[in-house]
Amino acid sequence: MPFVRFIGFSIIRAWQGFWRNAMMSLAATATVILMLVLLSALLIVITGLNSGLEFIESKVAVTAQLEDGLTDAAVATLTREVEAVPGVASVEYVSPAAAMRRLEESYRETGQELDTGGATIRLFASLEISLDDPDASGTVSAELTDDPRVERVLTKQAEYDTLLGIINVIRTVGLVGIGLVGLTVLFMIINTIRIAVYSRANEIEIMRLVGASDSFIRWPFILEGILCGLVGALVTIVLVAVVWDPIQPAMVTIFQMPTAVSARFLTTLSVLLLAVGLGVGALGSWISVRSYLSAAR
Amino acid sequence: MTYPNGKVALADVNVSIQGGDFVFLVGPSGAGKSTFIRLLIREQVPTAGNVRVAGHDLLRMRRGQVPGLRRRIGIVFQDFRLLPNKTVWENVAFALDVTGSPRAIVRQRVPQLLNLVGLHDHAHHLPTQLSGGEQQRTAIARALVHDPAILIADEPTGNLDPVTSWEIIQLLIQINELGTTVLMATHNQEIVNAMRRRVLALEGGQLVRDEAAAAYEREY
Numbered sequence: 001m002p003f004v005r006f007i008g009f010s011i012i013r014a015w016q017g018f019w020r021n022a023m024m025s026l027a028a029t030a031t032v033i034l035m036l037v038l039l040s041a042l043l044i045v046i047t048g049l050n051s052g053l054e055f056i057e058s059k060v061a062v063t064a065q066l067e068d069g070l071t072d073a074a075v076a077t078l079t080r081e082v083e084a085v086p087g088v089a090s091v092e093y094v095s096p097a098a099a100m101r102r103l104e105e106s107y108r109e110t111g112q113e114l115d116t117g118g119a120t121i122r123l124f125a126s127l128e129i130s131l132d133d134p135d136a137s138g139t140v141s142a143e144l145t146d147d148p149r150v151e152r153v154l155t156k157q158a159e160y161d162t163l164l165g166i167i168n169v170i171r172t173v174g175l176v177g178i179g180l181v182g183l184t185v186l187f188m189i190i191n192t193i194r195i196a197v198y199s200r201a202n203e204i205e206i207m208r209l210v211g212a213s214d215s216f217i218r219w220p221f222i223l224e225g226i227l228c229g230l231v232g233a234l235v236t237i238v239l240v241a242v243v244w245d246p247i248q249p250a251m252v253t254i255f256q257m258p259t260a261v262s263a264r265f266l267t268t269l270s271v272l273l274l275a276v277g278l279g280v281g282a283l284g285s286w287i288s289v290r291s292y293l294s295a296a297r
Numbered sequence: 298m299t300y301p302n303g304k305v306a307l308a309d310v311n312v313s314i315q316g317g318d319f320v321f322l323v324g325p326s327g328a329g330k331s332t333f334i335r336l337l338i339r340e341q342v343p344t345a346g347n348v349r350v351a352g353h354d355l356l357r358m359r360r361g362q363v364p365g366l367r368r369r370i371g372i373v374f375q376d377f378r379l380l381p382n383k384t385v386w387e388n389v390a391f392a393l394d395v396t397g398s399p400r401a402i403v404r405q406r407v408p409q410l411l412n413l414v415g416l417h418d419h420a421h422h423l424p425t426q427l428s429g430g431e432q433q434r435t436a437i438a439r440a441l442v443h444d445p446a447i448l449i450a451d452e453p454t455g456n457l458d459p460v461t462s463w464e465i466i467q468l469l470i471q472i473n474e475l476g477t478t479v480l481m482a483t484h485n486q487e488i489v490n491a492m493r494r495r496v497l498a499l500e501g502g503q504l505v506r507d508e509a510a511a512a513y514e515r516e517y
């Protein structure tokens with residue numbers, strides 16, 4: 001019962017304090033939203049790119065385009081030889097006709113017709129080699145490059161490395177940016193609570209004189225900071241939920257690869273946003289209360 | 298008691314006050330009266346010596362025990378220290394709210410106290426709508442919310458005219474008769490002379506006189 005009174009008292013005072021200095025509180029909340037929106041964008045992009053990375057990884061890892069005129073028997077022999085190379089999971093033969101069908105298929109998917117202008121396109125026959133060890137692509141391609149039956153070796157390694165590099169750059173830049181914004185947020189919350197403490201100086205003095213315990217004096221301010229974080233997190237969660245569906249195809253367009261982010265990630269992200277918002281609010285107000293409230297008796 | 302800036306505000310002061318007494322603390326401005334009071338409520342800790350109040354050793358007291366001590370002591374000041382945006386009722390109830398008293402207790406205790414100090418008709422007035430005497434009565438009601446053993450008043454009549462001052466003194470006497478120990482700092486000679494109570498006189502941080510009620514006959 002006394003604890004319920006304490007909680008009720010603290011929440012009401014925190015709420016009053018939030019609106020008493022509405023400009024400051026809302027400005028602090030706005031910086032929380034800015035930080036959390038940046039964090040969400042970073043996490044969504046990185047998660048999308050990671051799933052693009054997985055897609056590349058899962059695709060055929062090495063393609064060997066074959067010389068013209070190999071007999072079926074020669075192709076079969078080569079297939080068996082490649083299958084024996086360590087790290088190779090499976091080998092699939094794609095005939096020129098099959099390659100052509102694929103090409104036409106991919107054009108249809110984008111809504112166009114393959115127009116050859118009357119000329120016949122002749123595609124290579126190829127072996128598509130998938131690996132169970134992604135690092136094996138180097139050895140496999142080295143072995144095939146020197147093979148007289150092989151015209152050319154294509155790997156996804158370069159594409160994979162480029163994407164990995166992009167992800168790392170985005171992650172580093174994003175984290176540094178969010179770190180800087182995070183410091184601003186902390187500064188805003190510390191200041192908001194400092195002003196709240198000063199504007200209640202008379203009340204605090206009376207509370208001390210009539211024997212209010214430290215927790216009654218401090219917790220309303222800590223909750224006021226937490227409130228900034230909570231409101232910021234809730235607003236951001238709503239924003240992210242609203243733009244969630246439209247941004248999925250937009251990301252595919254921008255990054256030119258299947259950057260699917262599962263809807264379950266939205267739940268995880270919401271929990272994370274709440275935790276970060278509440279955390280930064282609590283940390284800022286705690287610092288403020290420690291520095292501006294502990295000195296007096 | 299030496300302040301951090303080196304000012305010795307009290308030295309060699311040895312006083313014992315019995316429960317239930319009414320005691321005056323007199324002396325010119327700067328004599329150390331307020332410092333004496335700050336030691337009693339542990340707003341200051343003495344740099345030498347000891348202070349015992351209501352069974353507590355204030356030097357050994359931990360920080361967490363101070364609120365408990367403050368609930369055993371009611372205190373009022375010359376400048377009333379009311380919250381300007383709260384009504385009489387809210388100012389008194391505030392002292393109960395911030396110490397976690399249940400609503401039911403607040404609803405029962407506040408009217409009792411407003412009756413005691415004669416302010417039940419002013420419950421919903423703001424401090425700016427009250428006279429000085431009424432503001433001080435509000436402060437006294439607030440000081441009594443936890444039914445303290447001791448009521449300390451630091452120049453409570455310093456801002457009041459003579460007639461109002463006497464009304465406040467009458468109220469303090471009434472509270473004392475209900476069993477509360479009262480310590481009142483003042484430099485109102487007239488009141489001290491008329492009252493014939495124990496008087497502690499400070500000057501330059503020294504206790505220059507300590508006269509019990511019975512021995513108190515001399516004129517200043």
Ligand SMILES: Nc1ncnc2c1ncn2[C@@H]1O[C@H](COP(=O)(O)OP(=O)(O)O)[C@@H](O)[C@H]1O
Nearest residue numbers: 300302304306325326327328329330331332333
């Ligand atoms: N916080 C303080 N720091 C330093 N000196 C102080 C402080 N408070 C009071 N003093 C000094 O201590 C002496 C006693 O002050 P005080 O107890 O307020 O006297 P009184 O209440 O009798 O007027 C004065 O000289 C005053 O200037």
Ligand SMILES: [Mg+2]
Nearest residue numbers: 330331332451
């Ligand atoms: Mg004084």
